[in-house]
Amino acid sequence: xxxxxxxxxxxxxxxSKRKKKVDPVCEESATxxxxxxxxxxxxxxxxxxxxxxxELDSFGIESKTTGDLTISVxxxxxxxxxxxxxxxxxxxxxxxxxxxxxHRQAKDQADRVCPECGNKNGIIIKHSVLIVIFLxxxxxxxxxxxxxxxxxxxxxxxxxK
Numbered sequence: 001x002x003x004x005x006x007x008x009x010x011x012x013x014x015x016s017k018r019k020k021k022v023d024p025v026c027e028e029s030a031t032x033x034x035x036x037x038x039x040x041x042x043x044x045x046x047x048x049x050x051x052x053x054x055e056l057d058s059f060g061i062e063s064k065t066t067g068d069l070t071i072s073v074x075x076x077x078x079x080x081x082x083x084x085x086x087x088x089x090x091x092x093x094x095x096x097x098x099x100x101x102x103h104r105q106a107k108d109q110a111d112r113v114c115p116e117c118g119n120k121n122g123i124i125i126k127h128s129v130l131i132v133i134f135l136x137x138x139x140x141x142x143x144x145x146x147x148x149x150x151x152x153x154x155x156x157x158x159x160x161k
Contacts, residue, residue, distance in 0.1 A: 037064065037087040040096045046072050049084040055103050061092045114153035115160055122151035125159065 043049050046068045056063045067084045070077055078084075088096040112122035135143045152159050 036090050038090045038093040039085045040088050040093055041086050041100055042083040043086070044071075044078045044083050045075075046084060049086055052086050052100060052103075056086075056088065056096055056099060059095070059099055061088055061096050061099070063088045063096070112151060114151075114156065114158055116158040117153060117156045119153050119155040121154060122160075123154055125150060125152050 040063075041052065043052065049065045049068050053063045053065065064087045065084055066087065067081050070081060071084055109120065113120050114122055132143075150161050
């Protein structure tokens with residue numbers, strides 16, 4: 001049998017039947033919701049984004065992330081796509097930024113507490129780039145596995161990460 005040639009009218013009818021019907025009200029509200037979202041922070045690890053989301057949820061602020069699934073699959077793409085963006089509504093953006101800043105400050109303060117004596121004024125140890133390069137060239141890349149200390153206690157002299 002020879003197939004019938006379809007006319008333009010028949011093709012238009014067939015294509016209109018194939019299109020899914022979308023509720024214009026739902027589509028409009030979804031578009032508005034995405035337009036009202038503001039990036040409040042960017043992180044490089046999915047775990048960090050999840051912790052921020054949980055912190056915001058505990059204060060009743062709804063948040064979403066973009067890029068987290070891509071980076072979960074291939075972490076090397078973090079810099080390429082600009083990291084994981086945490087989004088909140090424009091109304092809650094200022095409150096969310098304050099919450100995140102307080103959380104980061106509390107985490108930084110907790111890291112600086114000496115595990116030996118409890119002193120809260122740990123000093124950051126700065127390593128010279130030239131010394132690190134010299135050690136890599138002389139000893140090899142194995143020096144990167146050495147546990148470099150990050151903080152030093154001015155009271156007892158203890159060093160910790």
